Amino acid sequence: MSMNFLQKNKTMILYGLSLAFLLYFLRWLELRVVIINNAFEIYAGIIAVLFTGLGIWLAIKLTRPKTETRIIEKEVYRNNDSDFVLNQNAFEQSGLSKRELEVLGLMAGGLSNQEIADTLFVSLNTIKTHTSSLFEKMEVKRRTQAIEAGKRQGLIP
Amino acid sequence: MSMNFLQKNKTMILYGLSLAFLLYFLRWLELRVVIINNAFEIYAGIIAVLFTGLGIWLAIKLTRPKTETRIIEKEVYRNNDSDFVLNQNAFEQSGLSKRELEVLGLMAGGLSNQEIADTLFVSLNTIKTHTSSLFEKMEVKRRTQAIEAGKRQGLIP
DNA sequence: TCAAAAATCACCCGAAAGTATGAGCGGTTT
DNA sequence: AAACCGCTCATACTTTCGGGTGATTTTTGA
Numbered sequence: 001m002s003m004n005f006l007q008k009n010k011t012m013i014l015y016g017l018s019l020a021f022l023l024y025f026l027r028w029l030e031l032r033v034v035i036i037n038n039a040f041e042i043y044a045g046i047i048a049v050l051f052t053g054l055g056i057w058l059a060i061k062l063t064r065p066k067t068e069t070r071i072i073e074k075e076v077y078r079n080n081d082s083d084f085v086l087n088q089n090a091f092e093q094s095g096l097s098k099r100e101l102e103v104l105g106l107m108a109g110g111l112s113n114q115e116i117a118d119t120l121f122v123s124l125n126t127i128k129t130h131t132s133s134l135f136e137k138m139e140v141k142r143r144t145q146a147i148e149a150g151k152r153q154g155l156i157p
Numbered sequence: 158m159s160m161n162f163l164q165k166n167k168t169m170i171l172y173g174l175s176l177a178f179l180l181y182f183l184r185w186l187e188l189r190v191v192i193i194n195n196a197f198e199i200y201a202g203i204i205a206v207l208f209t210g211l212g213i214w215l216a217i218k219l220t221r222p223k224t225e226t227r228i229i230e231k232e233v234y235r236n237n238d239s240d241f242v243l244n245q246n247a248f249e250q251s252g253l254s255k256r257e258l259e260v261l262g263l264m265a266g267g268l269s270n271q272e273i274a275d276t277l278f279v280s281l282n283t284i285k286t287h288t289s290s291l292f293e294k295m296e297v298k299r300r301t302q303a304i305e306a307g308k309r310q311g312l313i314p
Numbered sequence: 315t316c317a318a319a320a321a322t323c324a325c326c327c328g329a330a331a332g333t334a335t336g337a338g339c340g341g342t343t344t
Numbered sequence: 345a346a347a348c349c350g351c352t353c354a355t356a357c358t359t360t361c362g363g364g365t366g367a368t369t370t371t372t373g374a
Contacts, residue, residue, distance in 0.1 A: 047208065048208045050208075051209045051212065052209070052211055052212040053212060054209055055210060055211060057212075097349090097350060098350090099350075099351065100350095107301065108305070109301075109305065110297070110299060110301045110302035110304075110305045111301075112299060112330070113331070122352070122353085123352075123353055123354085124353095125353050125354060126354095128331080128332070129352075129353080130351085131331085132333070132334090142332085142360090143332090144264065144265070144268075144300060146267075147267075147301065148265070148266065149267075254320060254321080255320090256320075269359095269360070269361090270362095279321085279322070282322085282323050282325085283321075285323095285361080285362070285363095286323080287322095288361085288362075289363070290320095299330090300361080
């Protein structure tokens with residue numbers, strides 16, 4: 001903040017000096033050149049242009065640090081699947097077979113019965129049998145409930 | 158871009174008009190007031206101040222706020238246990254309505270469409286509509302996929 | 315106040331999920 | 345060998361889900 005103040009003062013001093021210099025330069029011009037009638041507008045124009053430029057320069061100098069910083073938060077999801085370990089105890093408690101657990105995992109991944117069947121190279125009916133029996137063992141009625149329960153019990157990530 | 162161009166032109170026209178007006182104003186002053194010797198510097202000063210101001214105004218108008226877009230990658234760790242807080246950012250990003258998010262939550266709880274309908278005191282068809290639009294927005298095909306995606310994005314616990 | 319978005323509901327139809335039941339095959343256990 | 349279990353597959357049937365379409369009402373934002 002104090003730096004800013006100094007900077008501003010420096011700029012102001014520069015501005016003052018520039019103004020003084022320009023005025024004296026014009027005065028000098030006035031003395032040197034034969035001034036024709038109605039030449040005032042020419043001087044005024046020159047001054048106008050010069051000081052407009054000065055103003056622009058000033059404004060740019062003063063408002064330069066005014067950069068609007070827009071921060072875009074890009075969310076990066078980490079796959080915490082890596083640090084998943086099967087709750088062996090819960091698995092044994094559940095009474096599920098390895099195959100049924102496997103099916104449950106794929107089910108939780110959002111796969112359809114047909115897709116699970118294709119993945120495991122077995123028939124759709126086989127998967128239906130697996131799901132039916134695992135629903136019974138887990139005491140649920142739907143795959144969504146099975147997924148919910150499975151996650152809660154540490155059976156699936 | 159074309160808008161900017163127009164804006165610039167507008168500013169330029171304003172600038173020209175201001176210059177013309179000021180010059181004529183000063184000319185008028187010259188005619189009206191008895192000009193003492195060495196009064197030139199006073200006029201020059203007035204012009205200088207006025208046009209410096211004009212320059213500053215111009216520069217501010219012309220200098221668009223430089224938007225420095227900084228993309229910050231921010232890792233979001235989900236505590237998918239007890240204390241769940243909705244990822245507001247993800248929610249807004251998803252384009253889901255409040256009701257749709259509500260349905261998604263109940264869906265993840267393992268409820269059937271009929272049960273969700275009963276819970277929210279609306280018809281089964283309404284829930285079907287919600288789920289359909291929700292699937293479309295989330296770019297999924299099944300409820301299990303919606304639940305998976307919803308959990309990953311912090312939309313549901 | 316006016317348009318857009320959200321929420322509500324209905325109907326149809328096909329696909330997917332789930333239920334029930336039966337059965338064959340390879341293992342292990344008793 | 346008989347009993348049991350896990351895995352496989354099948355048929356038949358019911359329920360649920362999801363897509364498509366269209367409509368009305370309510371809410372909201374500009």
